[in-house]
Amino acid sequence: MTDLHAALGEYLHTRRALGTQLKWPESCLRQFVDFLIAQDTDVVTIALALRWTFRPVGLQPATYARRLGLVRAFARWLLASDPRTEIPPPRLLPAPHRRPTPHIYSHAEILALMGAARELHGGGLPGVTFATLIGLVAATGLRPGEALKLDLDDVDLHEQVLTIQGSKFGKSRLVPFTPSTAAALAQYVERRDRLLANRSTPAFLVTAGGSRVRGDVARRTFARLSQQVGLRPRQQGRSGRGPRLQDLRHTFATNQLIAWYRAGLDVNRLLPRLTTYLGHGSPSETYWYIQAVPELLALASERLPAPKVGDLP
Secondary structure, X not given: OOOHHHHHHHHHHHHHHOOOOOHHHHHXXXXXXXXXXXXXXXXXOHHHHHXXXXXXXXXXXXXXXXXXXXXHHHHHHHHOOOOOOOOOOOOOOOOOOOOOOOOOOOHHHHHHHHHHHHOHHHHOHHHHHHHHHHHHHHHHOOOHHHHHHOEHHHEEOOOOEEEEOOOHHHOOEEEEOOHHHHHHHHHHHHHHHHHOOOXXXXXXXXXXOOOEOOHHHHHHHHHHHHHHXXXXXXXXXXXXXXXXXXXXXXXXXXXXXXXXXXXOOOHHHHHHHHHHHHOOOOHHHHHOOOOOOHHHHHHHHHOOOOOOOOOOO
16 A cells, blocks of 8 residues: 555655745645545546546636646656556646736736725734735735745845745845835834734734735735726636736836836846846746836837848838
């Protein structure tokens, strides 16, 4: 008999040692292992993998394909120790994941989202926390998960710098912020400490109960706020599809590029600075965050050299 929980633990440990965080995959794979055990088996088969994949009803085809892909990767690793393992074929569910086109928020939209957030739970601590989360990601370009992982010691209001500990690919970095952001964070600290004098977590952003805000809660809350301000369609019992919290990071990167173009600076020379600031491994990763908004295209075209006679159109 294979101890599937132990095998999964070893698999996750190995993957994380290579720099992968695996938060959502870990949750899914633990559900899959529990499903196998409930079926009174310790063997991964294609049939059982498909049964588990389609258990949630109403998901997008790409989500089903991703769920099966998680099982496929685990099964490939498991095959080395258990030859009974069956590996689902790679194109069994041909629905490739497509990165959603980011929404570039206007200043008015960000203010509307923060205003709606402040009204959560009657304007108590949850509302202040989510308004601060939105403002912080918009002002610094942090990954939402990085903002939620911030501890008290990671936020230096005097030096106006954030310490991002062990983020994507295990990297850490310093992220400076503006005096206006420092003032907003100081207001949050005063309100948080007044409403919640005693708490058991070192987290900077906290819930009404004093615990760290979970990523899934932040995403669902942001989706509801987006519905309230008209950025997502209202759907009974569902969050709908539309702009995401992560898109504030894209907005930050795009606006920074626009600011450099407006100032007449050498964008190609400065782009590596933005790459480092955002915590990317290379400028090629940063280019994904820079969206072709009309203003950016116009500014970039102005910097192109004039065509010479005889050049192709």
